[in-house]
Amino acid sequence: MTLVHRKTQRLMAALPIASLGVVAAVDLLTGPDLGYLSLLAVGPAFASLVGGVRRTVVIGVVALALSLLLALYNGLFGDRQSNMILISITGVTAASILATVGRQRRERELASVRSVAEVAQRVLLRPVPRRAGHLVAAVSYTSANAEARIGGDLYEVVTGPGGVRAIVGDVQGKGLEAVETAALVLGAFREAAHDEPDLRAVSGRLEKALNRRLSGEEFVTAILVEADSGGKLTLLNYGHPPPLILYANGAMTLAEPVETAPPLGLAVLEVEGPDPHQVAFGPGDQILLYTDGVIEARDRAGRFYPLPDRAFLLKNENPEAALEALRLDLVAHVDAPLHDDAAMLLLRCREPAGPPA
Incomplete structure (x- = not known):
């Protein structure tokens, strides 16, 4: 629970008592002529916003006791106005108790669904191997704030006969459906990455799997990477943010595709997938794959996270430490809970590539 959320909870918890005291x-101070006693009903009404049934009942009883005492003090006890005030407070208290019961039931259901989704997501996004062929891999996943629904960010690294293949993607939407779609993509990728001769064939398997499930305007943005034994990277970008490549000589570039391509799962558009984009990738070079939760993270002034300007944080010799430094810098930039999940996968060439095992 964040500091802001805790402060809000404390403020809402104090609101019922404060409202009774003010009324x-x-x-x-004003006397009985203006008839403020009926406003005591706001106490139990506010009490239904936070806390349990017992607290709502206690606030309602306090409101009734205050009403009786003030009616005695004002000389109104027993008359029609006083009786109507008591009835109003009792009715509002009863309605607030019912509202509290409903709210608690919804909170339990939401917590249960969120717990199931989080467990499913943790099982789905298993740790990537630290060493994959001639590459070293590190991954970072930062969840959004507690109020946001579970997202569909995905990543995987597979070592196959032809080299190392990796994917980073983002499923449109949130919740269990997004997690289910991410599981479908990862399952298809893990199988195809071992069987298919090239990335286009791998992406074709992903398209088939998605088109059997998705409909309408649902889609998955993704980027597929293959690092072969000859010191070369092959990229396929399906509507995903371009990866950041940092070379051992200090140069840096965003691997923008030559032509844009639609995301996976939109076969209804009848558009061919992207052409493979190849770049050199030698010892000491590294590539950062990420989801849009990274570059779309805003600070309090509304400025996006400047990823290329912060790439120097990835110079640490330990890829995991480098990626953690970048993650902490991202969190510090936002200075608040993220509004979208942020996944990052760092691949670094650790030695000259030899013949495949």
Whole structure:
């Protein structure tokens, strides 16, 4: 729970008692002519926003007791106005109790669904191997704030006969459906990465799997990478943010595709996939794959996270430490809970590539 959320909870918890105190004070100062006693019903109404049934009942009883005491003080006890005020407070208290019961039931259901989704996501996004062929891999996943629904960010690294293949993607939407779609993509990728001769064939398997499930405007943005034994990277970008490549000589570039391509799962558009984009990738070079939760993270002034300007944080010799430094810098930039999950996968060439095992 964040500091802001805790402060909000404390403020809402104090609101019922504060409202009763304010109404009682105003009534004592102005006298019975203006009829402020009926406003005591706001106490139990506010109490239904946070806390349990017992607290709502206690606030309602306090409101009734205050109403009786102030009616005695004002000389209104037993008359029609006083009786109507008591009935109003009792009715509002009963309605607030019912509202509290409903709210608690919804909170339990939401917590249960969120827990299931989080467990499913943790099982789905298993740790990537630290060493994959001639590459070293590190991964970082930063969840959005507690109020946001579970997202569909995905990543995987597979070592196959032809080299190392990796994917980073983002499923449109949130919740269990997004997690289910991410599981479908990862399952198809893990199988195809071992069987297919090239990335286009791998992506074709992903398209088939998605088109059997998705409909309408649902889609998955993704980037597929293959690092072969000859010191070369092959990239296929399906509507995903371009990866950041940092060379051992200090140069840096965003691997923008020559032509844009639609995301996976949109076979209804009848558009061919992207052409493979190849770049050199030698010892000491590294590539950062990420989801849009990274570059779309805003600070309090609304400025996006400047990823290329922060690439120097990836110079640490330990890829995991480098990626953690970048993650902490991202969190510090936002200075608040993220509004979208942020996944990052760092691949670094650790030695000259030899013949495949």
